[in-house]
Every structure is written in structure tokens, then in C-alpha cells.
Amino acid sequence: MTLTVNPKVLTKKDFASDQTVRWCPGCGDYAILSTVQKVFAQLGLPREKFVVVSGIGCSSRFPYYMNTYGFHTIHGRAPAVATGIKLANPDLSVWVVTGDGDALSIGGNHLIHAARRNADIKVLLFNNAIYGLTKGQLSPTSPRGMKTKSSPYGSVERPVNPIHLTLGAGATFVARTVDVFQSHMAETLEAAYRHKGFAFVEILQNCVIFNHGMWFPYTERDRRHDHVVYLEPGKPLRFGKAQEKGLVMKDGKMETVILGEDAAEEDLVVHDPSSPALAFMLGQLRDPLPVGVFYQVEQPTYEEWMYRQMEDVKRQKGKGDLKALYHAGDTWVVE
Amino acid sequence: MTLTVNPKVLTKKDFASDQTVRWCPGCGDYAILSTVQKVFAQLGLPREKFVVVSGIGCSSRFPYYMNTYGFHTIHGRAPAVATGIKLANPDLSVWVVTGDGDALSIGGNHLIHAARRNADIKVLLFNNAIYGLTKGQLSPTSPRGMKTKSSPYGSVERPVNPIHLTLGAGATFVARTVDVFQSHMAETLEAAYRHKGFAFVEILQNCVIFNHGMWFPYTERDRRHDHVVYLEPGKPLRFGKAQEKGLVMKDGKMETVILGEDAAEEDLVVHDPSSPALAFMLGQLRDPLPVGVFYQVEQPTYEEWMYRQMEDVKRQKGKGDLKALYHAGDTWVVE
Amino acid sequence: MEKEAPLEAPVWQRVVVRFAGDSGDGMQLTGNQFSLASVLAHRDISTLPEFPAEIRAPAGTLGGVSAFQIQVGGQDVLTPGDQPDVLVAMNPASLKVSLPELPRGALIIVNTDAFTPANLKKAGYTTNPLEDGSLRDYQVIPVPITRLNREAVKDVEGLDKKFIDRSKNFFALGLVYWLFDLKPDPTLAWIDRKFGKRNPAVAEANKRALMAGYNYGITAELFQHRYRIPSVDFPPGTYRRITGNEALAMGLVTAAQKAGKMLFYGAYPITPASDILHHLAPLRHYDVLTFQAEDEIAAMAAAVGAAFAGAFAAVGTSGPGMLLKAEALNLAVMAELPLVVIDVQRGGPSTGLPTKVEQADLLMALFGRNGESPLVVVAPSTPADAFDMAIEAFRLAVRAMTPVVLLSDGFLANSSEPWRIPDPEDIPPIPVRHPSVRNNGGRFLPYKRDPETLARPWAIPGTPGLEHRIGGLEKEPETGNVSYDPQHHQRMVKERAEKIERLAGVIPEAEVFGPEEGDLLVVGWGSTFGAIREAVRQAQDQGLSVAHMHLRYLNPMPRNVGQVLKRYKHVLVPELNMGQLAWLLQARYLVPVEKLNKVQGRPFKTVEILKAIEQMVDGR
């Protein structure tokens, strides 16, 4: 039996596994799955080169539905497992699918360390601001006051900001997209893939069962334009149905203006994904909510450095020889 | 035997325990210990109200030397233990002493979650950019290329920036000081104490044995002035022996200028600890290195919210009664 | 006019009923209402909900089946029953999933309307089981439930269309009420309480559905007989139903109040333990502080901190969480701080079977920490017992200044039984002493042990003059100062072990149910109690010389265990694992034991244990 695969002819279908998808009807995860399958098919890489790694959560069932290599690991540890995979075989395209609880609560440490090391892995965080799989408890992205099974009188916690956290950890690529923004998500995922190094993509996702409508202010067709701003490198920050609004900087803070009334196009902030301070400021904004690539900077990847060092040492010392290893130091001979 | 303690007459000595201090001669930890003891004595709080909690590391031996309540816990978990202490008894003044490995490597997750929750605990991170206790391995703050026992050919990792990380996590107080800057450290610690909420203080510390001189560019008396800038709220950022240099903003970046030559006093950036973006930008600077309070904002603390909720519920529902609890729901009587 | 069932209708001592349908069909609610009606009619019950795997499977598939099994009886009911005598199947998938459990002759009430080609296909049926003769060994009662129900609610004013079919479970419930001669009133009242205000139309529809089902029973003459179950002579008192998770939550709160303490509960959600958190989180006015931590490590570490600060601290989790808690738990062993760790065991290893029962964490609880790390391990045997054991856990924790692990499981957690509500006044207080003066003249010695219990003093931060430092390094006796002295280590290791062993002096001896000596002793622990006790009872009824000893204390073990074991020719240890208690008993008492192991994510059936008993006593 021959197993040759021609990457050129791959379609979305090729990336669908034979397992029944088991999310609740209407769950935002479906749209993400569909887009990821589509994007993967277009990347020009054969299926066997993809590894999709996840933790535990509704979102983390993702690998089962992808006809690639997949590993549904344990809660919060996917970035560490992915790092091991990437280090062992840098040839693979390694993707982490995770949830807000998985990545930001139990897995927070692995996320920030993967970010700072800059191993070339792509982290897709499905943020539904709730624990779906365990049936509706507070998550680190649930807003203060939110009532859940574990916070019946409202949350008393300040939520974490995933964009800020990953920027603070030193991620080289930080982006946000939304489950229902199909083409935006596709572009963002492709940008993440093209980025050489660690890429973090927050995907706002609707949980129909335990947190329905969490992101509606940003996703409902009629409101969307007024509450979402698309980040495009080198372009001024405009939004609104007729692109009539924009963002200006005032006293070190972002403010919304009406073009022509409060300000002119030249006054608007121009998006520069190479500026960490701007990215941090944009990360603070909730209305309008920025989507797109907040920050991107090219740096050598962790595995690049690691393998370069291995090669350097080999060049200097020659390929390791067990005999030499055993005989290092003082030896004596008995005859 | 009477145990009354008069907080007014406390001195530094009162805070020294009877245990022999066991750091290497010359270790930067001595200076920090001395300053902490001095500052504690001045805060007007009786000894029994202090709890010093630590993880594992050279730095984490700290509680043994403080004549207060103390808990030398396990590696990386001190912020979580401290949160439990504070929640159980908000009356206590809870201090965490930790190292760069303890807080940023194994304990990273607890640090960022303590920061975002804003429980009123003070975290002192002794940053010596090395694992001291385990005898000299790479730490998350060791610079790339640094040779250690675990990186004999130089580190291949991008270090973490503790200021950025805690800002990204949403800390309400972020500061930096240096082991040998005695009075600056005292001021900074006092500011941390006065801050209502989570306070993070990075203290650059010299490890004479495994990483001697790591911070010398900033600490040597003759070089200090040119490489350190003191952050003071509302003051322009000036430094240099004769305060002849300053920092200006250019294209969204900080740049050093010579006053009178490249720029005037008015051009200088004025420090505003309420601006997260400015704090983030300052966090990037390595030369000059900013010390002082990068960021401070007042927000309700975690335990405040929690206890307020407990009180609210009590007010609404009355103090809980076991009988009512047992009898909630459907019951039936057998006679 | 109500037609009575034929007079010769037998009296059933116990009947097992199973409601099964799609996740969306409200089977849990139905089962719960049936349980309630049964207990209000003074019958004993034991229930077992069966949820589908965590994520909602597509409607109508085998994976999406939700079921609720209940045994109702006129005498001690100890298990939800081996095999359903009555099955209510709301769709083909639920029939298919349940059928293997049914005995021949069982009564099956099916919603024929749901047996559409599409649904049959989703359930993997190629022919319709209602028509192909494959159910010939059962009494099938075909009822067009969906249609009848639509009829019943069609006139309800203001009823949103999407709610019409949602009431069909009430129709089925009404029918079953009639079948069991139970009054629909409690459910009618419940419907009013639940929906009356918020959505009167839905309330009305549900009530009509319920009564339509009940009346259908009266008029349709579908059944050969009704089930008559005598009522039980419960001891006088007020009763409620209680699940294991509810009982644990209430036990923890009670323990704290009995000590005049705040309850600090640290948790990170995990199936099947999350409900303990959900039960505790609303109890703020009971001085219950629930802390949802970033992970299990932090939950445990915070509990250690809270215990240090003087709170009654507890945590609850399941297997994977226990692993993450182990290091901070070990710190509590070393720091000698009292706290309670609940492990609601589920199928393993690794993520395993998150919603299923297993008892495979026993040896982990005992040995799953580095170094010699003795602590107390207890295990409730029934939901109601969980209340008592939660209190007992704190009592022992405080007495010996030690962490206590309480092993529950996924079956105990969710199954329910009637609970005679105690008077809180009757529960003895838990004595706690926090020293306020130095225990050694001018010095405070944090590790100076109580000569009787070997407990160290619980001096809490904030107390003037008792400032001291503790930690995870080995210590000098008494002072608690860090010490690497070989003799100090040896002594402290021994004292930590000894202090746990001494608790054997205050815990009750293990009770033996049955003859004092004989052919066979069946030894169990945890949630297998009901199945074992029932099997032993049946074996005794057959005249076999069999006794049952159930261990609620696993460490230390009751002081009589060794002697009891030796009084029987054979010992049988049934466990939902590969033989962990068996291993312990052999290691400790050098008594050979026979193992009966099941690792299928399900409780034992009585018959499985009975068979093993018969084989051991008769068979050789």
C-alpha cells in the first residue's frame, strides 16, 4: 500500500477525522474547527507534518476532529508537551488548542514560558470566559460580578487580560480574532503560521450553554461595526459602519473620535505591530475591541538556537563518541 | 507571663530571630534582610501581625531570620500559601519573599494570579539571575548566552522581564530596587506596604558565588549615576552624576538625551505611575535602568471583595443556621 | 373512575426503575421527582444518575443517553439495584443502551413516537426493535407519549411552541406515578415553585402533562398490575434526600461551625468533585469562604496557608487533582497542620473516565508522597455517612494536627438516599485550642508535642509572643528549628507515624455484620457498602456462614481488624480496583485474601458479589 500524499490537492475535508464532533449544537467551536481545517488545507504542508496538541476542556477535544497527528494531553500542560514535540522534531508544525481555563488558569505558567522561549508553536486560545467542560464555573477571563456555579453571588476576581499577559511574557506574536469572523480568523491563523516563532491567538468563542452571548456586543451583525476595530499594520485605526470613527491618543490614552468632527484622518493612531507599548495600550481597549495582530516581532526561535548550539558544538568538538565519553578524566589500565 | 508588645518601641533588633544567618559571606541577601528588619520596625505594627512566607531558595530562608510568624513553604507556591493566609485572616500583614527561580520559573502561575486578584500581599523578589540554592543553574532572568552549570555553552533562552510580566498580569503595584540601595529599598518597601493591594517589588541582588557582578553596571558607585534612573511620580526622568541626562519619547520609544544639548527639561518624559503603557515602556529600558515604582493604581483588594460579599449575603439572608441548611429543599417527617 | 389493579397484585419489597432518554429529555429531573414522591410516601430509596460523557453528544445517539436509576423499597434499600424491573425509554438510543441491563420479563414503557427511522438510525438500529420481535422476552408497553402529551398541552395559553414537547417527561412521570400508586402532588407543588412565577404557561403545561400521564394510567389498562410497595418504618424524625457531595459540603460546614471557625474551601473544578464547591459557594453567610484557585496546587497551598492562619481548611478534588496537591499536602504533613482533603475518585489512570466511579486511589492516598508521609485516610460508605465522616475527618485532623484524606467516589458523589436530619445541637463540638501563652517558660516551642496525642500546638499568627517559623525541612524536636541531625530525623519520622497510629485508640472498632466467626468474611470500604451488605444479607438468608466488615477508617485501621480477619476461614475483598485494600490487608496482617475486582466505571451489582460469596463458601 502506498501512502504518498500530495499536499497540493488537499482540501478542508482531508483534515476532518472520522470521529463524530461532540460539541453542543451551536457551540462556537464548530466555526473554529471549520476554519482551521480550511486554513490547514491551504498551507501547502502535508497532513503528517501537523501535530495538534491540546489540554483538557471542551475546546481541547479539538485534536480528535483533525485528521493529523494529535495529542489530547492533560489540563494546562499542552504548551509544555508541544515544546517537547517541537524540540524533538523541529520539522513538524505544532499547534496548541486550549481554553481560557486550560491556558490561563492551570496552564498559565507553561503559556508564559513558551511565549518567552519563542519556540515555534502556535497557540489558539478559545476564550469563552467560562469553564465549559466542567459545566460552568468561573474562568480567569470571566468579568467581575459574573454569576457562575462557583460564584453564585458574582465573581470577586479581577479577570486576566490574555493580550496583556502574553505581551508581558514576551510573546513575539499576539493576536485576537472571533469565532464568527470567518475570514478574519483565517487570515489571522495564516499570519500566525507564517510567523517564525511562538504565536498566540485569542479567539473569542461563544459557549451557548454556560455563557451564551458573552461576546454578542462584538459579534452581532448590527452592532459589530461600532464596537470592533480591525488592526492592520500601517493603517490608521478606523471603525464604524462607514469607517466614520477612529482612535486618537490623548494624554497617553486611546480615545474614540468621529472623523471630520473631532479629528482628521491624520490625527488617528496608525497601527504599528512592532511597538510593544502600543500593543499594550490596544490591549486595554474594550470598546471598540481591537482584533487582528497586536504585536509581532521576528526573533530567533528556541529550537533554532538549540539546534544551532548543537551544530556549533559538533563542529568544535566533533560528533560525540561514546568511547571518548567513557574515557574522559583519569583512567587506569589493568592488564 | 505577660506578652504585651508595644509597637511604638520596636527596633530593627526586635525583628531579628535567634537563628544564625546562613547565607554566603557577601551575599546581597544580608543587606535586604537588614533593610526589611528596619522597615518593619518603623511600620507601627506589632510583630505578631507580620507573616513572612517564602518558597525554596537561598532567598527563601528569609523567614527563619525574621522574628515574626513565618512559613518556609515549598518551591514556587508561596504566593498561593500567602493568599490562603490573607483570606483566612485579612488582619495580618503578609509578605512573600521569593527568588527569580521560585517566583518566575516554577511559581510563575501563582505570581500572576496573585497579581490579578490583588490580594493585599507584598511580594519581594530577590533577583540574582541564577539558582543559588541548587548551586548555579540558569534562571528565567539569566540573560541569553549566560554560561551556567546547566548551560555550559551559554543560555539559548530569552529571559523573562519581571516588570513586564507582573504588569501584564495586572498587578496594581510594580516596583524595582537594588540590594545595595539601602534607603531607596526602604522607601520602596514602605511604599509597597502603604499600597492597598498586591505589591510586587523586584530587588536586584548579587549572588557572590554563582553570579557575582551580575548587576555591577548598576551598582558600582562610580558607574551607578549614569546607568540608573530613579522614578519619581510627577518628576521628569533625569539621571547622571549631575542629573545632566534625561529621557525623551521619540517615535514611541524612550531615548537618552543630554539636557541643554539635545533637549530641554520640558521635553523630558514625566513619570506617571498611573499609566500602564508608560510603565511597560519603562520596563523595557536596560540602560539607564529605572528603579522605583513603575506602576501603581488603587483597586479594591481580593479579600475586601470577598469579605464584603460575605457580609452582604449575611445581611440579606441572615447569619447561616445549620438547621436551615439541613432542612433546605424537600423534607418529610416520620412520626 | 379509577380502575384498581387486580387484587391479587403482589406486594413488592423492592422495585428498580430506570428512566432513560436523551440528554435533552429531562431524565434527571424525572428521576429526582420520582425519588421525592417515593420518599414522601415513606419508601426507602437509593438512586444513581448516569450522565452522558462530559460533552453533549448529538441528540438521539448512544453517547447522548442520560439515565436515572432508582431502587424503591419497603425495607432497607442499599443500592440503586442491579437490574431495572421497569424501564422508561424515551427514545431508541436509551432503549439500546439500557437493554443489556434488563432481566427477562422486565417492564418496558417506550415512547413509540420517538422510534422514527432517523432516531433508529442514530441509535444504530437497522430494524425497529418494537417490531422485529427482539423484545419478545420483555413486557413492552408501547405509549405514543409525544403525541399524547401534545394533545394534553395543546390548549395551554401562551405556551411557546418549543416548550410543547419539553413536558413529555412529565407525562411519562405521571404514568409511572400511577403505576407505583404514588401521589403526583409533591411534583405538582414543585412545578409551581419552580416555574409558577417565572413562566406560568410552562408550569401549566408541565402540570397538565403530569396529570395526563397519570390519568392515562388509570384509563388505558396497559398494565397487568400496579406495584405495591409497603412503606418503611423509618425511625421518627425529619428526612430529606442527600447525595454524597451534598453530605460532604454540609459536613464540612458543620465541622467548622462546631469549632466556631470559618470554613476555608480551596478548589479547582473537576468532575465529580465540583458539586461540593457548588454547594459551598452559596454559603457565604455560614462563614464559608470558597476560593477557586488557579489550579489544584494553589488550592492546596492556600488551604495550607489558611490552616496555618487558624481556619478550618479543606479542599476537594479528584484523582488528577490529587497528584497536583501531593506536594503541598506533604508540606502539611511536615508542618503538622490540620486540614481535610477530599478525593472524589473516578476512573483512571490519567484523565481516564472522568464521570465514572472507581476506587483506585487508595494506595495513592496512603503512599503517594515522597518520603515517609503518614496521614489519616477515611472513607464514607454511603451518602449519609459522608456527612458524619466529613465531621470526623476534621475532628481527627485537629486532634492529631494532621491532614486527613477522605476518599469518596463518583458513585457516592451523585447517588442519593434518605437522610434523617440530625439536630445540630446533638452534634458534639470539635474542641480546638490555640495557645496564647508560651509553653516553655520564656520560649514558645512550636513542635512540643502533647504527651497524649503527640499533636503539636496550633499557635496562630496574630498571637502576641508566639511568633515562630515552620517549614518543609526536617526539624529539631520541640523547637522546630531546621535540623539535619540524623537522630532528629529518625525521631521526627517516628513521631509523625506514631501520632497517626495513636488515633486508632479513639476511632471505633470495625463492626462485623453477621456471625462472629465462620466461613467467610467479606471486607469492603467506601461506596461498595450497599452492594456488599445486600449480598451478604442474601447469602446469610441462604444460610451461609458469611459476615461483612466495612472499613470506614483506612489509616489507621480500627484496632480489631487483625483479630477479626483471623476468625474466618476465608476473606473476600470486593473492590472497584485491581485489589488495593486486599494488598493492604495482606501486607499489614499477612492474611491471605481473595480478591473480587471490577474496573468498569460502574458500581458492583449485588449479584456479582453474591456469586463470589457462593463460590467461596459452597464451591470448595
Added chain:
Amino acid sequence: MEKEAPLEAPVWQRVVVRFAGDSGDGMQLTGNQFSLASVLAHRDISTLPEFPAEIRAPAGTLGGVSAFQIQVGGQDVLTPGDQPDVLVAMNPASLKVSLPELPRGALIIVNTDAFTPANLKKAGYTTNPLEDGSLRDYQVIPVPITRLNREAVKDVEGLDKKFIDRSKNFFALGLVYWLFDLKPDPTLAWIDRKFGKRNPAVAEANKRALMAGYNYGITAELFQHRYRIPSVDFPPGTYRRITGNEALAMGLVTAAQKAGKMLFYGAYPITPASDILHHLAPLRHYDVLTFQAEDEIAAMAAAVGAAFAGAFAAVGTSGPGMLLKAEALNLAVMAELPLVVIDVQRGGPSTGLPTKVEQADLLMALFGRNGESPLVVVAPSTPADAFDMAIEAFRLAVRAMTPVVLLSDGFLANSSEPWRIPDPEDIPPIPVRHPSVRNNGGRFLPYKRDPETLARPWAIPGTPGLEHRIGGLEKEPETGNVSYDPQHHQRMVKERAEKIERLAGVIPEAEVFGPEEGDLLVVGWGSTFGAIREAVRQAQDQGLSVAHMHLRYLNPMPRNVGQVLKRYKHVLVPELNMGQLAWLLQARYLVPVEKLNKVQGRPFKTVEILKAIEQMVDGR
């Protein structure tokens, strides 16, 4: 002219020497040089360094003492010795710390210059032991080492003042070389290699100090005799010294190379395991990728990932780290991936005694994971054996597709012995198969087991056509698809256990040293090998009927263990814990065993075991 020791000087089969001084006195270096000189003179050795607790204590205090003990012998030397025959004490603190270990009559060489009032005080002496008669039971050789050394190096040109006294350990070493009739040449050469280029003045000073000490021995007539130790008939070959940690590092690299694989080593530093990382990190050119993770969880998880991707993955840690690794290790059990987990055990519980030896993680290794989680556990018995067992661990891991836990300890880690360097060619390759074609016609079944080993195929990402998904949930057999089916769970639990048990068929039977049957069998595991073997040998020399069985495989156990146990009247199990192997043996084989337990952070002394043997064989 060299004065020979009196002719009647006895020949010593073995001598135990202990170098002790302040941390700053270079005692480890001194001990290492002495070891080297001894082995180069064809003597057998066993060494034990003793570091002060982790943080540098103030100079001159008891806490700051650093010591190095070595047994040198003319026949099999199995331990560093119970009691030093010769003590070199560089200051009062080191004398005080060492004295309790010395037998009467021991030879004590003291640096009298260090016995200043200040130093005496720091050591807690109120009177000078050299003068108050308290050493009358020993042969004290007072040498003004500091002064003599200063004299020796005073003319070295360009010698920085601060280095003058630093060479005094070489003076002491020279003196001891003379005493043991050892050639100073290897050390002279070593000094040249080490300092010759970088600091010729220091090199010169050290060499002069060494020779001055040696010559002082010749001229001063301090000793009644020199120690004559015959040389050993080692089998021919090239030898080196090796510590346990070195051996493990080399074993791991060898295993990987023998499979043509990269070695992925995930680690988070922790005493006493960190040195394995330090030994591996420089081996980049051996395709060794060391990953210093953010914590033990990540180290383990990354290793699981690396194993999934096809690398030879290993991790190394100590007790507290094992707890953090448990969850991801359990994932490897479920995912059935091969990897090696090294636990260098130290004193516990919790942080415990980080630098000290203990064997208290055995039951944790076996049972410290939720659910039924069987894996392989092995334990090397000597430093050199650690090399073989590291390779064996990988061999078993790959054969059964399972994680393997290798239990070393703080004693094995740092002690050293001569190692006959193998020819790498003689080490058999480790066969690894990664499938490249589907194993079931058109489908790939990731859990289709090999009928002989029950191992599943190790198909690695990047292989076209074998795309598959694995995870921590329970699985359907063969397909590996998630399954909650009761029978699937039962079957998979059994198969995971069975596959480990089957390895008993390929591991060697346990060897018995001594009579095939008799009065007493002593059973041990791990680093206690030397002390037990030595004690058994001495008991046998006394004519006692005693044998020794040392278990290098703890799970599965060698197939003959049960039978061997039954061939002796009594069984004694000495362990550096409270009786963990003893538990295992009782639980598994129902054979009563006598326990000999020590938890003092120290290895057994031969005499301790010998006494227990005598009591059991003679005493009753």
C-alpha cells in the same frame, strides 16, 4: 633518606580514611585525589562525600564541615566504610563532627594550628580537646599543618597572599600519601593540568605543599607504621572512577545512541539529581538535548511530547519533583509512550533533608498515581550498576511502550567506585521500530498490540498515512478511540498491567549470594547493596547460614523471588525507610519478613546489618 616503616607492619585488607575540614578547606578535592591515587595503585575503593547543608554556613562552625570518606582495600570494597581508621581533621569543628564515628584507637591527624580559641568556640568546645585528655582513646598525631605549609610555599614567586593557606590541604594529602605508601605523581600531574597554565604560582605552591607533606611523613617519624594494602586483582581492562549520577548520565546517552536516537533530557534542577543535568548539558555533540523547563511538570510533559515525537526521552528529579511529574507521567502510562524517569531519592517528607540519602519513594513510584497505573520500577545497586540500569530502563521502556521509573538515591548519586570501562561496541543495540505502513489494511490502529509484548506501535508524527490521535481518556482497544464502554475499560486496565507483568519473562532471575536455602535471607534493593553484601559476607565467614538477594527490578519482580523467599526460615529486609519493600514482599508473597529500618539521612553501616543478622540467626 627514606625511613621505612618497621618491617612487622601488618598488611591491612581495608582502611577507611576520612578527610574533614571547613567547606573552604578543599576536602572534596583532597578526597578525590586520594581516591585517584589509590585506584591508580590498583586498590579498590568506595567513596562518600559529605557536603554541608545547601547554604554555606559560617566558616569554622559545625554546619560548615565538609568531609570525604573513602574505604581503600585490597579486595572487594563495597562501602565507604562504617568507621574511619584514619581521620584528617583540619579544624576543631571537623574533629567534633567526626569523633562520634571513630572507633577507639583510630588515628587522628590534626592541624593543631587551627585549634585557636576562636575556632574552638565556633565549634562549641569549651576546652581544647587536644589538651584536655578527651582524645586519650585515640592515636592523635598533632601536626602544625598551617605553619609547616606556609614554610613550604613561602618562596613561591608571584604567589598571591590569599593563596598561601589554600594549599594546606595538599600538605595534608602529601602526608597521607606517605602514610599509605602512595605515589604523589598523579596528583602532581593533576595540579599541573589544572593550574599550570592559568596560575603557575598556585600550581607551584600546591606541588610544594604536597611534597612537603610527603617528606614530612618521611622525616618526622610520627607514625608507628605505614598502611600496607595489597593491590587488587581487577579483571583486565581500562578503569575509571564513576559516581551514580555520572553513570546515569552516561547510561542514558548510551541507550539513545544504541537506538540511533536523540536523547531528550527534561529537567528542573533539584538536589541531588541536578548533577545528571550538569553531566548531560555539555553533551550537545552526542545529540543530547537538555531542556531546563520552568518546573518539573513541564519537564515531564515535554518529555512526553518528545517521546510522542520519537525521541528517547528521560527526566531526572528527586522526591518533591516526582510529585509534580506524577500527572504527566500518568499520561504517559495511558498514552503508552516509552520514557525513563529518574528519582534520586532524598530524605523526606516534603523538602525534608535535601542532601541526604533515603529510600522512601518506593511505594510512591509504584502507587503514586491516580487509578490503576502500572509501570516498570528498577533500582541500581551501585554507581557502576547505574550505568547498566539506565540502559536497561530504556530497553524495557521501548519493549513494552511504557514509562520506567529508575530509583537512585543521594548516596548512589555522589559516591564513587572503580568502573571497568566497557567497549561501547559490546553493548547490544536497543531495537526500536517505528511503523511506516498501516497495520490494519487501510487503517492504522494505534493501540493494536504486539501479541508477544502487548506493546502498541510507536508511530511517530511526520510519518505519512499514520496520522492518529492519542490522549489521557480511556480508549477502545486497538483503535484508541475514546471509549467509556465498561468492557473496554476493564480490558485496557488489564492489558496495561499484563504488559508490565510480561516483562518478568525477559528480566533476569534474582541472584542469590550464599546458600540456596537456610536460616536467613537478607533482601535489599538500591544503594544498600554494599553494606548488606558486606554484612552477609562477614556473617557467612562466621559460619552463619545467611544469603543475600538484592532486587534490581522492583516491578515486575524477577519471577523467582517468591520461591527464593520460601527457602529460608527467616527473611530480613534492611531499608533506609520504614519498611516499604518489606510491605511489598508481604503483600505479594505473604511471607512474613523482619524489618531493619533506618531513617537518619545516612547509609547503613555494615555492622548495623551484621548485628541484625546475628540476632536473627543466633539469637533465637
